[in-house]
Amino acid sequence: MATNGTTREVSRAQITRDILDVGRRHLAEHGAAALSLRSVARELGMVSSAVYRYVESRDDLLTRLIVDAYDSLGEQVEAVVDATSAELPSQRWLAAALTVRAWAFAHPHEYALVYGSPVPGYAAPPTTVTSGTRASLALIRIVRDAKQSKQFRRPRRSAVVELDARLSADFDRLRANIDLDIDDATLLDVLIAWTQLFGLVSFELFSQTRGLVDQHEELFAAATSRMAMIIGLR
Amino acid sequence: MATNGTTREVSRAQITRDILDVGRRHLAEHGAAALSLRSVARELGMVSSAVYRYVESRDDLLTRLIVDAYDSLGEQVEAVVDATSAELPSQRWLAAALTVRAWAFAHPHEYALVYGSPVPGYAAPPTTVTSGTRASLALIRIVRDAKQSKQFRRPRRSAVVELDARLSADFDRLRANIDLDIDDATLLDVLIAWTQLFGLVSFELFSQTRGLVDQHEELFAAATSRMAMIIGLR
DNA sequence: TGTACATCAGTGAACGCGCGTTCACTGATGTAC
DNA sequence: TGTACATCAGTGAACGCGCGTTCACTGATGTAC
Numbered sequence: 001m002a003t004n005g006t007t008r009e010v011s012r013a014q015i016t017r018d019i020l021d022v023g024r025r026h027l028a029e030h031g032a033a034a035l036s037l038r039s040v041a042r043e044l045g046m047v048s049s050a051v052y053r054y055v056e057s058r059d060d061l062l063t064r065l066i067v068d069a070y071d072s073l074g075e076q077v078e079a080v081v082d083a084t085s086a087e088l089p090s091q092r093w094l095a096a097a098l099t100v101r102a103w104a105f106a107h108p109h110e111y112a113l114v115y116g117s118p119v120p121g122y123a124a125p126p127t128t129v130t131s132g133t134r135a136s137l138a139l140i141r142i143v144r145d146a147k148q149s150k151q152f153r154r155p156r157r158s159a160v161v162e163l164d165a166r167l168s169a170d171f172d173r174l175r176a177n178i179d180l181d182i183d184d185a186t187l188l189d190v191l192i193a194w195t196q197l198f199g200l201v202s203f204e205l206f207s208q209t210r211g212l213v214d215q216h217e218e219l220f221a222a223a224t225s226r227m228a229m230i231i232g233l234r
Numbered sequence: 235m236a237t238n239g240t241t242r243e244v245s246r247a248q249i250t251r252d253i254l255d256v257g258r259r260h261l262a263e264h265g266a267a268a269l270s271l272r273s274v275a276r277e278l279g280m281v282s283s284a285v286y287r288y289v290e291s292r293d294d295l296l297t298r299l300i301v302d303a304y305d306s307l308g309e310q311v312e313a314v315v316d317a318t319s320a321e322l323p324s325q326r327w328l329a330a331a332l333t334v335r336a337w338a339f340a341h342p343h344e345y346a347l348v349y350g351s352p353v354p355g356y357a358a359p360p361t362t363v364t365s366g367t368r369a370s371l372a373l374i375r376i377v378r379d380a381k382q383s384k385q386f387r388r389p390r391r392s393a394v395v396e397l398d399a400r401l402s403a404d405f406d407r408l409r410a411n412i413d414l415d416i417d418d419a420t421l422l423d424v425l426i427a428w429t430q431l432f433g434l435v436s437f438e439l440f441s442q443t444r445g446l447v448d449q450h451e452e453l454f455a456a457a458t459s460r461m462a463m464i465i466g467l468r
Numbered sequence: 469t470g471t472a473c474a475t476c477a478g479t480g481a482a483c484g485c486g487c488g489t490t491c492a493c494t495g496a497t498g499t500a501c
Numbered sequence: 502t503g504t505a506c507a508t509c510a511g512t513g514a515a516c517g518c519g520c521g522t523t524c525a526c527t528g529a530t531g532t533a534c
Contacts, residue, residue, distance in 0.1 A: 006530080006531065007530070007531090008475090008476070008477085008529095008530060008531070011477090012476095012477085015477090030354065031354040033267060033354045034354060036519075036520060036521080037520085037521070037522090038519070038520065038521080039519090039520095046477095046478070046479095047478070047479055047480065048520095048521085048522090049478080049479075049480080049481095049522080049523080049524085050477070050478050050479075052521095052522075052523090053476080053477055053478075054477095057521080057522085058520090058521065058522095112351035112352070113351075115440070115442065116350050116351030116440070117346035117347075117350030117351050117440060118346070118440055118441070120264065120265040120267045120268060129445075155389075161456050161459050161460045161463065163452075163456060164449065164452040164456070166448070166449050166452065167447065167449045167452040167453055167456060170447035170448055170449050170452075170453070171447075173447075174446060174447060188456055188457060188460055189460070191446075191453070191457065192430055192457050192460060192461065195430055195433040195434040195437055195457070196426055196429055196430040196433055197433075198433055198436075198437065198442075199429040199430055199431075199432055199433015199434065199436065199437075200429040200433065202433065202436060203429055203432065203433075206349070206350070206351060206352055207352070208349065208432075211363075212408060212425075213401065213404035213405070213407075213408060214400070214404055215398065215400050215401045215404050218397075218398040218400065218401040218404075219401055219404070219425070222395055222397055222398070222401060222422055223422065223425065223426050223429070225395050226395045226422055226423070226426060227426065229395065230464060240497080240498070241497070241498090242496095242497060242498070242508090242509070242510085245510090246509095246510085249510090270486075270487060270488080271487085271488070271489090272486070272487065272488080273486090273487095280510095280511070280512095281511070281512055281513065282487090282488085282489090283489080283490080283491085283511080283512075283513080283514095284510070284511050284512075286488095286489075286490090287509080287510055287511075288510095291488080291489085292487090292488065292489095
């Protein structure tokens with residue numbers, strides 16, 4: 001029992017994992033609103049009050065599942081960004097975007113939970129921030145790599161949108177935060193591409209594009225590639 | 235009673251309006267999940283079963299409110315598109331986009347209901363489609379007007395994203411559906427702008443951009459203007 | 469190694485909540501003659 | 502204009518559901534001596 005801890009510790013860890021697993025499955029199958037401690041307990045053959053030995057409250061369980069969801073997406077995007085480091089930045093961008101989309105379709109309720117409308121009465125604690133930004137930071141890394149390896153070209157004289165002074169100050173701060181050394185116009189395009197990517201995934205997942213086209217994945221790929229071009233990724 | 239109908243008809247219409255009004259307010263204040271026939275009845279001083287004389291079920295009430303929400307947004311966007319017909323298309327586009335954003339912030343729960351994650355266990359019936367597309371069709375109208383009045387210029391040799399043949403067929407159908415005579419590349423940019431617009435509104439409203447910048451409205455305006463430029467609106 | 473006590477996991481009952489929906493009913497309004 | 506019947510609005514009780522959370526408890530596991 002030296003390395004693995006006492007029987008109690010081992011079984012506690014196992015049961016905690018079981019609760020999260022079942023919670024995750026309920027979330028995946030029926031959505032956040034239908035996630036209840038009682039149903040999780042029922043499935044595990046324990047009495048509902050027993051769950052409180054492992055989880056503080058329903059909100060606590062939900063928070064852990066949110067963090068899990070963000071981490072699951074974050075890991076996948078990071079992995080694809082890592083794996084494609086030898087490719088052209090525009091191809092990496094497309095691959096990463098398709099990964100976000102695929103994850104969303106594989107985990108629709110989890111996507112809805114983290115990128116959809118907030119769960120009523122629930123406020124995500126600041127703890128979730130680190131996990132919540134992983135996917136987006138992985139996308140940023142593609143742009144940073146492209147800049148550093150000079151695989152970046154902006155049209156010579158693209159007309160420039162004039163930025164409000166305060167927004168420009170915001171951009172200065174943002175550039176420092178995400179360590180991305182690009183000019184205002186390009187940064188704006190990156191933010192546009194980022195919101196467009198998630199916007200289209202959400203529209204597809206929430207059926208706003210139903211009847212618009214049949215080839216949803218092709219449309220997504222085309223839009224993503226176009227945005228990579230606009231950013232200036234080779 | 236000739237023109238206004240019988241006492242019964244008048245009072246029926248009034249009470250139906252009351253139910254929808256209270257429902258709308260509950261939706262606005264507490265969100266779709268918290269909308270219940272019992273609470274609406276309570277507020278109106280009727281017994282819960284009485285509401286069933288006016289509304290078939292909770293889902294029926296929700297559907298009517300969804301249609302109302304779409305219509306409310308649709309009307310506002312249509313109005314601004316009408317009112318700006320003399321201005322440059324890019325300015326109209328910006329004005330319309332800001333209207334969508336303002337409506338979303340004024341009616342966050344309604345926006346979440348129609349553009350956020352679907353309500354669990356609820357499927358919007360096809361009846362909602364007409365109202366659901368009004369805002370988007372108003373945006374399209376700006377592009378159509380620009381095309382017809384030749385206030386449209388695309389960069390001469392913008393590199394073109396190659397479209398998959400089946401997606402191109404989709405685009406042919408779409409062009410006919412929305413009566414918008416523009417080439418594939420431009421249509422793609424319009425779709426991008428459309429998803430970007432709602433994507434950024436959703437991100438803002440659902441707090442995904444918290445900490446990113448302080449000047450959210452300026453960012454939104456800059457992104458929208460940039461997209462108008464990319465589409466080719468003067 | 470054995471015993472005495474402390475810690476922890478799990479039980480089962482209970483509280484109080486709010487919901488959607490149905491149903492037999494009373495009494496008011498509307499209509500046909 | 503007056504009466505007999507039909508239609509409709511609203512009542513109040515009830516059914517059955519599931520939820521989060523608390524609490525005093527029993528019995529097993531862990532620890533200090």
